[in-house]
Amino acid sequence: MFITFEGIEGTGKSTQIALLDELLKSRGVKTLLTREPGGSALGRDLRRLLLHMDSQGMAAPAELFLYLADRAQHVAQVIRPALAQGKWVLSDRFADSTVVYQGYGRGLDPRTLHSLNEVAVAGLWPDLTLLLDLPAETGLNRALARNLREGKSREEGRFEAEALDFHNRVREGYLTWAALHRERIRVIPADERPEAVFNRIKALVEPLLP
Numbered sequence: 001m002f003i004t005f006e007g008i009e010g011t012g013k014s015t016q017i018a019l020l021d022e023l024l025k026s027r028g029v030k031t032l033l034t035r036e037p038g039g040s041a042l043g044r045d046l047r048r049l050l051l052h053m054d055s056q057g058m059a060a061p062a063e064l065f066l067y068l069a070d071r072a073q074h075v076a077q078v079i080r081p082a083l084a085q086g087k088w089v090l091s092d093r094f095a096d097s098t099v100v101y102q103g104y105g106r107g108l109d110p111r112t113l114h115s116l117n118e119v120a121v122a123g124l125w126p127d128l129t130l131l132l133d134l135p136a137e138t139g140l141n142r143a144l145a146r147n148l149r150e151g152k153s154r155e156e157g158r159f160e161a162e163a164l165d166f167h168n169r170v171r172e173g174y175l176t177w178a179a180l181h182r183e184r185i186r187v188i189p190a191d192e193r194p195e196a197v198f199n200r201i202k203a204l205v206e207p208l209l210p
Helices: 012-028 041-051 060-084 096-104 109-122 136-150 164-180 194-208
Strands: 003-005 031-035 088-092 127-133 187-191
Touching: 003 012, 003 096, 012 031, 012 088, 012 127, 012 194, 041 060, 041 187, 060 088, 060 096, 060 109, 096 109, 096 164, 127 164, 127 194, 136 164, 164 187, 187 194
Parallel strands: 003 088, 003 127, 031 088, 127 187
Antiparallel strands: none
């Protein structure tokens, strides 16, 4: 089973992935937690390029192809082997992020981005995608506070430095993309307590458990 978590900055994806991992392990399910960018050895180098404040001004096509390279390696080196071993893979972001951030956010064509993602993932798409949804201003404020608290404002703050208008476009892009892919993407309100958000996720995942 391959489950991905999506959403704008600050929606609590990391918290919810950890809670789901704990639930699955309590049911005897073997899991692998991973993320994009940075899920593979190559990806960790690409993550530094993609998220560091020194990369401000990166051209949108250059950003796109770095993400696609990260994803292709991630699938080949990490995700497929784990699935072949019978593990449930939980990923913080995947291909939908590129369609939304580089498409709806940066203005590239979402259909072209989806086609390029098809090449990068080599036919591997999530069984379930959980889209955590928040007003953009709320999520951005959360993310900025987190980066400041963890001392990551420079190393991983490039997207948080974008204008609120960009984050609003990304949020609306996510909701539009989810409406086009209802068979796979489930929208979860993320403006509640973490426990309440997880209860919604648990209700969606429990029917999939062996």
